[in-house]
Amino acid sequence: MSNPKKNGLLKAAFSALAAMFGVQSERNRQEDFSSGSPLRYLLTGVLMVALFVASVILLVRLALMLAGG
Amino acid sequence: MIKRVWLLPWIGSLVSLPAAAAWDVNITPGATAISREVYDLHMTIFWICVAIGVVVFGVMFWSIIHHRKSRGAEARNFHENTAVEILWTLIPFVILIAMAIPATATLIKMYDNTDADIDIQVTGYQWKWRYQYLGQDIDFFSSLTTPNEQIDNEAPKGENYLLEVDHPLVLPVGKKIRFLFTANDVIHSWWVPDLAVKKDAIPGFINESWAIPEESGIYRGQCTELCGRGHGFMPIVVEVKPQAEFEQWLADTREATVAQAASATEEWSLEQLIEHGEQVYNTTCAACHQATGQGIPGAFPALAGSPVALGDIDAHINIVLHGKAGTAMQAFGAQLNAVDLAAVITYERNAWGNDTGDSVSPQRITELQQ
Numbered sequence: 177m178s179n180p181k182k183n184g185l186l187k188a189a190f191s192a193l194a195a196m197f198g199v200q201s202e203r204n205r206q207e208d209f210s211s212g213s214p215l216r217y218l219l220t221g222v223l224m225v226a227l228f229v230a231s232v233i234l235l236v237r238l239a240l241m242l243a244g245g
Numbered sequence: 246m247i248k249r250v251w252l253l254p255w256i257g258s259l260v261s262l263p264a265a266a267a268w269d270v271n272i273t274p275g276a277t278a279i280s281r282e283v284y285d286l287h288m289t290i291f292w293i294c295v296a297i298g299v300v301v302f303g304v305m306f307w308s309i310i311h312h313r314k315s316r317g318a319e320a321r322n323f324h325e326n327t328a329v330e331i332l333w334t335l336i337p338f339v340i341l342i343a344m345a346i347p348a349t350a351t352l353i354k355m356y357d358n359t360d361a362d363i364d365i366q367v368t369g370y371q372w373k374w375r376y377q378y379l380g381q382d383i384d385f386f387s388s389l390t391t392p393n394e395q396i397d398n399e400a401p402k403g404e405n406y407l408l409e410v411d412h413p414l415v416l417p418v419g420k421k422i423r424f425l426f427t428a429n430d431v432i433h434s435w436w437v438p439d440l441a442v443k444k445d446a447i448p449g450f451i452n453e454s455w456a457i458p459e460e461s462g463i464y465r466g467q468c469t470e471l472c473g474r475g476h477g478f479m480p481i482v483v484e485v486k487p488q489a490e491f492e493q494w495l496a497d498t499r500e501a502t503v504a505q506a507a508s509a510t511e512e513w514s515l516e517q518l519i520e521h522g523e524q525v526y527n528t529t530c531a532a533c534h535q536a537t538g539q540g541i542p543g544a545f546p547a548l549a550g551s552p553v554a555l556g557d558i559d560a561h562i563n564i565v566l567h568g569k570a571g572t573a574m575q576a577f578g579a580q581l582n583a584v585d586l587a588a589v590i591t592y593e594r595n596a597w598g599n600d601t602g603d604s605v606s607p608q609r610i611t612e613l614q615q
Contacts, residue, residue, distance in 0.1 A: 197331075197334060198334060199327060199330040199331050199334055200327075201325065201327045202324065202325055239349055239353070240353065243350065243353045
């Protein structure tokens with residue numbers, strides 16, 4: 177998996193995504209735990225979960241719309 | 246309703262294997278369009294699982310045999326492989342989504358309770374079902390009729406052992422029936438596989454479901470939420486009739502209700518009351534108090550020689566009509582008509598050596614009910 181080091185926020189988002197997916201390389205994990213503040217990861221995580229919930233809601237709306245509901 | 250049925254062809258191509266359908270252990274294709282869809286989904290997912298099983302176990306056994314130690318195989322010790330991990334997460338994800346799409350299409354149809362022709366409220370009781378045809382003046386209880394001798398292994402079991410009732414739920418062919426489920430005491434669940442309806446009946450809640458029976462016939466089901474001692478003794482029988490016969494049944498049932506009300510004003514002899522009371526007792530009371538009147542020690546009190554059945558008549562009537570708080574004794578005042586109540590109380594006061602000679606008239610019950 178690529179390793180976007182340039183931007184801290186992007187990296188945090190990438191790590192949150194990896195955590196939600198359930199797969200993360202050991203190298204990235206070590207980097208995450210040695211750099212940046214935990215708060216950044218926590219906030220990114222919360223934001224990603226909120227985005228996930230919103231996308232599920234949209235998906236259900238879409239499914240009901242397609243069904244003619 | 247669903248307009249996009251573009252998924253169905255590929256489901257059909259997977260399920261048309263006849264071998265599985267002939268097996269009795271499988272679920273039934275049922276008697277409605279929805280039940281067939283549910284069956285097709287079940288078979289689709291079943292064959293997907295079979296394919297996954299064949300691939301996974303195939304690779305596993307192939308690996309075991311080809312990389313065995315006697316061939317000089319050596320284990321590769323590595324800790325992680327991100328690419329493989331992503332792959333084995335993505336593949337099940339894709340399979341699950343592929344199964345979810347047709348399943349969602351069917352679920353949306355199953356939840357579409359609109360535009361029903363007939364509304365029927367189904368209420369679970371310990372241990373019987375009550376059917377109320379809303380706005381149709383039809384309201385009756387449906388109780389088990391399997392004789393106690395069969396249950397107690399004293400007689401050979403009948404063909405529909407524990408799947409037979411006195412008053413089946415009668416439905417017309419080709420009409421959309423909406424069921425409203427609730428319960429009077431504990432959680433029950435109304436399940437008729439042929440209609441693909443399985444819904445919890447919960448006190449204080451109304452659950453909805455619907456069915457359009459396509460063919461005349463008798464469909465049987467059971468309570469599927471453990472609801473106490475009589476859980477296995479409250480079957481469901483659905484009788485589907487052509488529209489004309491259904492209307493005849495409606496008329497007959499209304500007439501019978503009127504006739505029953507009239508018979509409550511007639512004079513009943515002690516013998517008539519006892520004879521009728523025994524029938525009522527066996528379908529309504531025997532599940533707890535037993536056909537012998539002995540009850541079940543520690544759970545349900547005996548009626549033979551009981552102070553209630555031998556004591557004050559009004560106290561006896563009161564407990565049958567209104568139940569007894571804190572016990573399993575229900576209020577039968579709303580479940581039985583005046584004749585049934587008078588008869589069963591008379592029977593209880595004269596059976597199993599309770600020779601009081603007391604007779605309770607239907608008129609007396611009618612007075613107390615008002």
